[in-house]
Amino acid sequence: MVAPPTRATAAGLARAIRDGEYSPTEVVDATLERIRQRNERTNAFVTVTDDLAREAAEDAARAIDEGEPLGPLHGVPVAIKDLDDVAGVRTTSGSLLYEDRVAESDSPFVARLKDAGAIVVGKTNTPEFGLGTTTDNRVAGPTGTPFDPDRVSGGSSGGAGAALADRLVPMAPGSDAGGSVRIPASFCGVYGLKPTQGVVPNVTRPNGFASHTPFSTKGPLARTVEDAALSLDVMAGTHPRDPFSVPKRGEYRDAVDRPVDELDIAYSPDMGVYPVDPDVRDVLEDAVSAFERAGATVDAIDPDLGHDNEEILDAYYTMATVRWRSLLENLSEEGFDPLGEDRDRLRPYLVDLVLDAEEPATRVYKRADVVRTDVLDGLADLFAEYDLLVTATCGTTPFPHGEEPAEIDGTEIEPYRGWVLTQPFNLTGQPAASAPSGFVGGLPVGMQIAGPRHADDDVIAASAALERRRPWRDAYPE
Template identity: 90%
Template sequence: MVTPPTDRTATGLARAIRDGEYSPTEVVDDVLERIRERNERTNAFVTVTDKLAREMAEDAERAIDEGEPLGPLHGVPVAIKDLDDVEGVRTTSGSLLFEDRVAESDSPFVARLKTAGAIVVGKTNAPEFGLGVTTDNRVAGPTGTPFDPDRVSGGSSGGAGAALADRLVPLAPGSDAGGSVRVPASFCGVYGLKPTQGVIPNVSRPNAFASHTPFSTNGPLARTVEDAALSLDVMAGVHPRDPFSVPKQESYRDAVDRPIDELEIAFSPGMGIYPVDPAVREVLEDAVSAFERAGATVDRVDPDLGHDNEAILEAYYTMATVRWRSLLENLRAEGFDPFGEDRDRLRPYLVDLVLDVDEPSTREYKRADVVRTRVLDGLADLFAEYDLLATATCATTPFPHGDEPAAIDGTEIEPYRGWVLTQPFNLTGQPAASVPAGFADGLPVGMQLAGRRHADDDVIAASAAVERQRPWHDAYPA
């Protein structure tokens, strides 16, 4: 029995296409058919690029027929988050202001995916301008996790996570300014990696330096660690127009097969400061044994971040508010007035979070940098003794749309972001992944795995070890 293309990994598909088992047009037709049949369940896709995908597939098939050199993702379908540009395709950014905006060129990492042979089949849903760790907007509506579409898929790359878990595509990169790759990976039961700041270039304009407040970066999401590592190899590398871009490692894919018996891992479900739902904690306590079975050393250690979770979140909000307000200010150059006549076209969540709060003062901003520094130092102290830190990605499992949690395990939290444990690593720029850890009441739980700056290979190697010990490939909805 031949495995259908939609059940294959990106790595397996690329191999099957090179071996002649499938043609690129057969793969694309199969994927587009599945999107048509399944997308209504989760609302993962905002735009499906049927015509473009088929044209790219025909070009890919012609390259095979003519014996041209093939890239590592030749013929592999990929979905792009609707914050990033694909030439000739609309980029709404989840906003009514950009509902009809068509991109004039590719984002740099999209261009690299195309050069590697990947075929763009559509754009995945995101909250307005990526502001939020759930996915909803006034252009396309909410996206649900395939495990229960009435519950959130996470955000802001929620469409990407849902598309992967529902096997609509094998690759769907996202972006992460506060957990936007890792949260949907957790809520959709897939693998997501926020690499070290600068590994994947981010060419933002008009402000080339926007990605440092807080650190934000694109990152791979996939159903397997190998697929994520392969796509990172393609997307990574210095770009002259990104002041934070850094050289890539020789091969992230090679780290997948590396043993981890020499790694020392600190395990702290809530980092000593975050409340975690007992059901989530129980799953993590079981999942962390995979490291030990793979030969690594695991100690239960809480990092000293110098502040409680509320102070860290306040510092994050201070920085993020400056960035978000700057983003809205920049819209004036495009003829919009989000602070005036276009205010009613914005999602109320964005208005409440950005427009109706006092703009942070310079003093408040620099005080937030001091908190950020203490978090950096606390993690540096931990990583002086340990190679990796394993925590919960989210303190809870996916919850119903519009029902953000007000408390975790009896402790009151800030409902919009108080249940995510991802923000510290956006303050520091360190690599952090969400690895599928198991299920609580039938809903996926993610384990966050963070490492030293530029030790992305350690994070990938340990993630792959978990996958070998506790494979999750058969857990996705039928």
Template identity: 85%
Template sequence: MVSPPTRLTAAGLARAIRDGEHSPTEVVDAVLERIHERNDRTNAFVTVTDELAREVAAEAERAIDEGEPLGPLHGVPVAIKDLDDVEGVRTTSGSLLFEDRVAKSDSPFVARLKAAGAVVVGKTNTPEFGLGVTTDNRVAGPTGTPFDPDRVSGGSSGGAGAALADRLVPLAPGSDAGGSVRIPASFCGVYGLKPTQGVIPNVSRPNAFASHTPFSTNGPLARTVEDAALSLDVMAGTHPRDPFSVPKQGEYRDAVNRPIDGLKIAFSPGMGTYPVDPAVRETLEEAVSALERAGATVDEVDPKLGHSNKEILDAYYTMATVRWGSLLETLEDEGFDPLGEDRDRLRPSLVDLIMDAEEPTTREYKRADVVRTRVLDGLVDLFAEYDLLATATCATTPFPHGEEPEEIDGVEIEPYRGWVLTQPFNLTGQPAASVPAGFVDGLPVGMQIAGPRHADGDVLAASAALERRRPWHDAYPE
């Protein structure tokens, strides 16, 4: 029996299309129908490109009929985060300022997905300019996790995570400057990888060097590790206009079936400094034991990061505030007046974060670099003894919209980012993934698996081993 297209993975769809079990037009029609039937549940999509998707699917079908070479994603639907450009499609960036902006060209990784045969079916929701770890904006409103739409999907790739978990689309890459791939993966029960910095090129303009402080990169989000590796293979590789881009380290898909016998994994739910909800910790302990059964050696040991979670977050905020502040000049260069007549069109939280924020001094900025260096050294020291580090992705499960946690396990935290354990790896540029680890009261929990630079293959191999031992694919809401 042939499975319905919306039940198949990206790799499964690519095989079914090549084998003639499904046609590209059939697949795209099924995906578009499901998006229109279910998007109101979570508000995952901002824009649905029905006409364009059907045109591309018809062209993909013609290529099959005429025996042309097929790419690895031929006919496979993909959704693009509304921060990234798809030629001829609007990119709102979640802002009323760009509500009607239409992209003139594709972002580089989008062009690579298209060249591999993928069919763009729409744009997924994101907070304004991607500045948030939950997803809400004044263009499209909030996005919820499919496990409980009244609760947050995470951010800033929250629309991507929700679209995957609700089986609206099989692939939905995101971007990550502080956890924006991994947090939605955790809260939506899908797989998300922030690869080693530079693996997926980021051709940012007007500042080609903006992605270094803190490190930010695009990354795959998918329902399976194989799908993430497949799309990473397509998106990865050097680009002459990204000064940080690096060559691929082999075929990432090959790592999915690699045994993990002999891998040494350090397990530290809170990295020795972050409070973690006891129920989340218990779920992670159950999940990490599966890695031992798969052949890895697991020791509970904390990295020596040299700073408290608050000090690490403060350093991150210092760096990010400088980076976010450059948005002000970019908007002015594009003809907007963010400090004047356009101020009321921005979300109040964004105004507080950028427009009214006190700019760090040069001394504070350099002091943050020292914190960053100690975090790097602590992780490098750990990776000298262990191949990988397993932690919580988020210290809590998805919470109701607008009710950010102020306390975790009796410890007071900064409510907006104090519950995420993702930022250290944006300070270091090391690869880190969020893998579905289980559930607490029906809500998903993610395990973060990180490694040294260019150990993306090991991260994928361990993720796939956990997936085989504790599969999650039948747990998504119907």
């Protein structure tokens, strides 16, 4: 028996629509009704595209009636992060500067989702210009995790994570330049994958090379590993306007059913250098045994990253500050003055983080590349012996809005990014996912599963094995 539309997976909906058990209009109507009833709870959506979605659903139903070829996601609702363009829909990027901006065309991966038959039902919330590990802005306000809306959903794809966990949509891709797919996946109890750099094209303008420092990419978020793999199959592949895009290597969906008994997995909850709450450690210690029960070999081992967590974070900030400042300065070409009269329209956090930050000197910037190289070499040494590395995604669970943690287990941390373990893989461009692994006090904990470049299929296979042994589909709040 097919599940109700808002409880079904994307794969299940696609099958049900092809088999005639649901029509695209039924699915979209049910989705829009659930968004209408529940979005106020978490503030996951910034914009809901009722009219466009219903029109697309009618076209999808007509295609079925006329016997046209159907794409793999035909009639399946999808939400798009409000950093990415959907033709005819506003893209605010969480900024008052873009509050009324309407996109003229689709972002490349959005076009691929549409070509596969997916139906866009709205845009999900993000911090201003995606700069943040929590989701809040002056256009739409904060987004909370469905497990406790008074607590953060993570960032910067926090709207996507919340929309999935509250069953508002079955698919909601995001973007990740420092953990922005994986952090919301952890805090919302869903699955998120940052693929190998270049697998999903990331066309950036006016600087087409902006996504390399630190590496940033688009990636799938979903409630199941299969759904994430399906959307990755659709989004992946080269693009002539992304200099870092790479050819697709097989079908990612095939990895979902692959056995993992030949995988050697290194387990290090803190990567040897990050503070992790003891309760989070306990959840991970319990969850990691699922890989052994699935036949994989698991060894507890710490990688030698060559630096402590503060040095790695400093290198990340050095690179990111240059990139973020360049982003804001590009606004002047659009008629804005972020350093002058438009400064007060920017979120104070962004002003403090970027505009008031000291711009790194060239020698400091290049020294950060040496730290980045050391991290790459340390992970390369580990992946010469092991297929995958399993860690915590975040060192803590979701915290109340506006109360970023100042310490973990007695160790002082940088409050905005000192509690995440995601940035090393944005320095290296390697694939890394966050999979639900359990709960602390009713709040979700994410397990980060990382691999060498182009081992996305191994990451997906291990994630699916975890899901089979410790299913999380029925853990979401009603």
